[in-house]
Amino acid sequence: xxxxxxxxxxxxxxxxxxxxxxxxxxxxxxxxxxxxxxxxxxxxxxxxxxxxxxxxxxxxxxxxxxxxxxxxxxxxxxxxxxxxxxxxxxxxxxxxxxxxxxxxxxxxxxxxxxxxxxxxxxxxxxxxxxxxxxxxxxxxxxxxxxxxxxxxxxxxxxxxxxxxxxxxxxxxxxxxxxxxxxxxxxxxxxxx
Amino acid sequence: xxxxxxxxxxxxxxxxxxxxxxxxxxxxxxxxxxxxxxxxxxxxxxxxxxxxxxxxxxxxxxxxxxxxxxxxxxxxxxxxxxxxxxxxxxxxxxxxxxxxxxxxxxxxxxxxxxxxxxxxxxxxxxxxxxxxxxxxxxxxxxxxxxxxxxxxxxxx
Numbered sequence: 520x521x522x523x524x525x526x527x528x529x530x531x532x533x534x535x536x537x538x539x540x541x542x543x544x545x546x547x548x549x550x551x552x553x554x555x556x557x558x559x560x561x562x563x564x565x566x567x568x569x570x571x572x573x574x575x576x577x578x579x580x581x582x583x584x585x586x587x588x589x590x591x592x593x594x595x596x597x598x599x600x601x602x603x604x605x606x607x608x609x610x611x612x613x614x615x616x617x618x619x620x621x622x623x624x625x626x627x628x629x630x631x632x633x634x635x636x637x638x639x640x641x642x643x644x645x646x647x648x649x650x651x652x653x654x655x656x657x658x659x660x661x662x663x664x665x666x667x668x669x670x671x672x673x674x675x676x677x678x679x680x681x682x683x684x685x686x687x688x689x690x691x692x693x694x695x696x697x698x699x700x701x702x703x704x705x706x707x708x709x710x711x
Numbered sequence: 712x713x714x715x716x717x718x719x720x721x722x723x724x725x726x727x728x729x730x731x732x733x734x735x736x737x738x739x740x741x742x743x744x745x746x747x748x749x750x751x752x753x754x755x756x757x758x759x760x761x762x763x764x765x766x767x768x769x770x771x772x773x774x775x776x777x778x779x780x781x782x783x784x785x786x787x788x789x790x791x792x793x794x795x796x797x798x799x800x801x802x803x804x805x806x807x808x809x810x811x812x813x814x815x816x817x818x819x820x821x822x823x824x825x826x827x828x829x830x831x832x833x834x835x836x837x838x839x840x841x842x843x844x845x846x847x848x849x850x851x852x853x854x855x856x857x858x859x860x861x862x863x864x865x866x867x
Contacts, residue, residue: 562719562757562779570734571851573866578813653813658866660734661849664718665812668737668757668820671779 526556533638534682537695540634541684544627545604552683559679561671567681568592568694570660575616577628578666580650581636587678587699588666589635589649591628592659597693598624625652631695635682659694666698674700716740716755719779723752723791728856735808735850739781739824742805742854742861743788743837745797751856752792754784758820759827781827789835799836804828805861806842807852814847821845 530553538551575598577591593601599613602620605627613620629652636647655662670677680697714722716732724730730753732740743752760782778784792802809825825844832839843850843863853862 562717565718565734576812653815655812655814655847657736657810657812657847658734658849658851661736661810661866662812664734664736664738664757665810665815665820667718669818671757 529639529642530556530680532642533635536634536638537631537682538684540630541627541686544630545601545686547604547686550685552685554679554681556678556680558676561667561675561677564667564677564679564698565660565663567679567696568659568663570658570663572659573657574598574659574662575624576655576657576659576662577625578653578655578662579628579632581647581697581699582650583646583648585645585647585699587697588670589628589632590663590666590696590698591631591693592662592696593624593693595656601627621654625654628652632697635695635697663696670698670700676700714753716753718755718757719777721752721754721778721784721788721791723750723788723795724856725750725795726856730854730856731852732807733851735852736810736812737821737824738808739821739828739844740807740850740852741781741785741788741828741832742807742852743785743792744803744805744854744856744859745792745801746803746859747801748796749856749859750792750795750797751854751859752788753852753854754778754781754788756781756784756824759823781824782831785828785831785835789837802837803840803859804832804837805840806844807850807861807863809844810846810848810850812847812849 534551534553538549542549574594579589581587602613605623678699682695684693712728714730732755741754757779809821811819811821849866851864
């Protein structure tokens with residue numbers, strides 16, 4: 520129980536730091552809703568998002584003392600909106616994502632994930648290494664499925680951390696999902 | 712009757728029944744249908760076969776067939792269809808999914824899933840009459856066991 524409380528506490532701090540980073544990046548207030556880290560059946564993970572929604576997925580592999588996957592999901596409209604704000608373009612001017620827009624979205628993913636993992640790393644003295652981000656478009660469920668199937672090769676369950684960002688003034692909504700195989704989080708649990 | 716087939720699940724019905732599998736990426740959906748008896752089945756599998764498991768991972772104690780795997784799911788679906796009276800030579804198959812959403816170059820589970828399904832269908836003597844597979848797109852599938860019609864929506 521103490522272990523679970525500590526995980527929740529770290530998650531709350533890390534989520535808040537992500538929100539602050541996003542808030543600074545976009546120069547606007549960000550609300551963050553985070554769920555408790557959950558160990559769940561791998562087949563049920565796709566239910567954590569609105570699977571039919573069309574959008575952009577930014578995937579970052581995590582290695583180091585603990586390996587896992589991070590996935591940032593934004594709706595199509597939100598991705599375009601984020602690009603408008605980050606690149607300081609006229610509102611609603613992004614229709615199709617250019618190569619530069621895609622790089623900016625990957626950078627947003629890097630910043631958010633980097634802030635989350637920094638809190639986790641400092642609190643637990645566990646090293647994480649972020650891999651190169653990859654970008655995909657399509658249904659949230661289909662994007663998430665690719666990550667989940669990779670975990671399913673070696674595990675029946677995964678530990679999932681789900682953060683939902685809401686930027687009321689910009690109508691932006693997105694998810695950050697962190698997935699770890701339970702068999703690979705021993706260093707993390709030992710550090711608690 | 713509406714049946715949503717989630718990842719790692721399968722369903723089989725005789726007669727009326729509308730199956731759906733939404734947001735299919737690298738997973739493989741196989742629709743199996745006996746048009747004479749109107750017996751339909753759908754599998755929504757995640758991985759090609761249990762032998763593709765990470766060798767460092769402990770094997771599960773249970774050796775029960777698991778619908779998470781393409782070959783085992785097809786076996787289970789065919790078994791259920793045969794128990795309802797379907798004959799292998801009457802059953803037709805259509806495959807959907809098997810995408811590579813991130814364009815990974817070192818791993819293509821989607822393609823492996825498609826190949827596993829084709830191998831299994833050939834072993835079982837099931838005719839493959841259509842497919843919408845591969846690429847880097849998500850798909851949603853609907854299948855009516857009353858008509859045998861399969862509808863695939865591709866989302867870019």
